[in-house]
Amino acid sequence: MPEGHTLFRLAREQTTQFAGRPVHVTSPQGRFTAGAALVDGRVLDGVRSYGKHLFARFGGDTVHVHLGLYGAFTGGTGTPPPARGALRMRWVADGPDGAGVWTDLRGPTACEVLTRPEVDAILARLGPDPLRPRADAGRALRRIAASRTAVGALLMDQTVLAGVGNVYRAELLFRHGISPFRPGRAVDEALWARMWADLVTLMRAGVRLGRIVTTRPEDRSRRRGVPTREDAHYVYRRTGEPCRICGTDVRTEMMVGRNLYWCPVCQPS
């Protein structure tokens, strides 16, 4: 489930559980053995996310993780379970209260040890991350407003905007009544200011809830309580289902290799 909110949350959790203590780092699967040996037993300074990237600092060395489409961390307290399956990286430490803590990483696109300059090179190619307090929304606008490319494609481009994935893209465009096919240059400053502010709100809510919920309570079938999975989105993965606002069938199409979802009436071209 990795869009930016997932990584932000992971960074925070891992910092709370592991920072300031030596971490036993292994790679039971074997594909990260050399990297694990570099940082094994060292004190973790902290974990930070930027966009969909995760950076765990051990002095001058940083473990960089990108979950890709289906990478995932699991974890818990006490003694870790026997390693099974393709377990790329495991952390074990004495947690803040003295009890053991552990976390397991499976299926990431990237899991590697980087030097400071290598980390900086990754950061340099990322656009502003709406979850970072001092992110510069204007930097994204300059890219968008100068481009003939569809805004639906620009929002997914990590050099334009860091941390937005397929769900936030579809939902943000719906909430603002914008066709995914509108050229970036047809997005003006006022519209972008509204979209950015909304993204900040939505992604912070994602951090808080641990999942993406974009529907307003009045647009859900059940207005009270925790929204069901069926009720959490306006258009994402709702192909052929009626739009929550106008009842038109939600449409889907491939855009830059990814499934795009939108309502042709609420988001007219």
Next chain:
DNA sequence: TAGAAATGTTTAG
């Protein structure tokens, strides 16, 4: 048991 799909990125052409 096999196959498809999944909130992503990189590389090759």
Next chain:
DNA sequence: TAAACCTTTCTAT
């Protein structure tokens, strides 16, 4: 633009 890659989970046979 297409294909490759990483792994799990759900669905169909």
